[in-house]
Amino acid sequence: MKNMTDNFLISFLQKFDEHPFDVKLHGETYHIGNGTPSFVVNLKEDIGSKELLTSTSLALGEAYMKGNLEIEGDLFQALDNFLGQMGKFSTDHMKLKKLIFSSQSKKNQEKEVTSHYDIGNDFYSLWLDKTMSYSCGYFKTEEDSLYDAQYNKVERILKKLYLKEDMTLLDIGCGWGYLLIRAAKEYGVKGLGITLSKEQKKKFEEQIEAEGLVGRVRVELMDYRDLAKCGETFDRIVSVGMLEHVGREHYDLFVKNAEAVLNPGGLFLLHYISALREHPGDAWIKKYIFPGGMVPSLREMIHILSEHNFYTLDVESLRRHYYKTLLQWAKNFNSHRAQIEEMMGTEFTRMWDLYLNACAATFHNGVIDLHQILITKGVNNDLPMTRWY
Numbered sequence: 001m002k003n004m005t006d007n008f009l010i011s012f013l014q015k016f017d018e019h020p021f022d023v024k025l026h027g028e029t030y031h032i033g034n035g036t037p038s039f040v041v042n043l044k045e046d047i048g049s050k051e052l053l054t055s056t057s058l059a060l061g062e063a064y065m066k067g068n069l070e071i072e073g074d075l076f077q078a079l080d081n082f083l084g085q086m087g088k089f090s091t092d093h094m095k096l097k098k099l100i101f102s103s104q105s106k107k108n109q110e111k112e113v114t115s116h117y118d119i120g121n122d123f124y125s126l127w128l129d130k131t132m133s134y135s136c137g138y139f140k141t142e143e144d145s146l147y148d149a150q151y152n153k154v155e156r157i158l159k160k161l162y163l164k165e166d167m168t169l170l171d172i173g174c175g176w177g178y179l180l181i182r183a184a185k186e187y188g189v190k191g192l193g194i195t196l197s198k199e200q201k202k203k204f205e206e207q208i209e210a211e212g213l214v215g216r217v218r219v220e221l222m223d224y225r226d227l228a229k230c231g232e233t234f235d236r237i238v239s240v241g242m243l244e245h246v247g248r249e250h251y252d253l254f255v256k257n258a259e260a261v262l263n264p265g266g267l268f269l270l271h272y273i274s275a276l277r278e279h280p281g282d283a284w285i286k287k288y289i290f291p292g293g294m295v296p297s298l299r300e301m302i303h304i305l306s307e308h309n310f311y312t313l314d315v316e317s318l319r320r321h322y323y324k325t326l327l328q329w330a331k332n333f334n335s336h337r338a339q340i341e342e343m344m345g346t347e348f349t350r351m352w353d354l355y356l357n358a359c360a361a362t363f364h365n366g367v368i369d370l371h372q373i374l375i376t377k378g379v380n381n382d383l384p385m386t387r388w389y
Contacts, residue, residue, distance in 0.1 A: 019081035039073035056089035061284035084365035117197035127332035132176035135241040136322040173242025177204035194222040228260035243272035326360035
């Protein structure tokens, strides 16, 4: 077993030494860090210095997708140990400019969003729970199932919104519609969901029909930028996991459009993946998973919201809940792995397995966070003075 080498890849990996691991390459085993290795990286081929320095994330991610890089041991555990050191990754923002800073035009953003969410309802239904919720759950107990967590999450959001019968509720980025259907059935609200995904709209419309909510809940293909001119206003707005697709240049525009359709004193709950600081995002995620995706920081959103006369009532972090949600998704995904591989191909399957486990690891390490912000348009003195929870 070796510790030193002239190979650039091995030398590059030496700095990721917080958790010991081994690298197998060309018949040799190299040890990184001190102590017993917690996992082994097995490489069939070398990875060049140009690739590693342009984007460490892309170089290693693509090697895994293509089967050139294998992990001996638990994939999540390896990623959990490694991705906590993402600050040591290399990214050449000039070379990756078109990938990292993609166009935020309506046409391009629709294309980027549908490339992820229109993969197919059959695919998502294999590993999501029966609510088809593709966002962070809320685990009240260690024994909660994924379904329990998603049920709890929606219950928590709806209670935070202080809904009353016949209120109007807008869901920006409504997904497959579970939240709005719950709101209509349990609180008697009238709801509108907007999405850019035709697959989601189709499934949501089927659910509206099945639940007997035609005339009370509806869904439209609409860009958030068209809200200000839609001719409607709402008592409440919710947006779960959509802000990440807006892009830093358009956060203000997003808030401006929400403000335009929210009634005075109305509540807006914004649930989104967040970051401690502002950064442009990960190259591998942007190329293969969420084209154009960008994670807002908490502080920049608080600043923008205050500029539009939104008063912040509550901020809650659900970071560890998302970590648990992603591990559940990864478990479900791999329990259907053979079916997914037959449906989507080996490289796609390895890519999504890596995505789900890597995201769980980044949440666990605090690389990214999840925040719910509850705000009012202007002052609202009619709400309870204490938090219901």
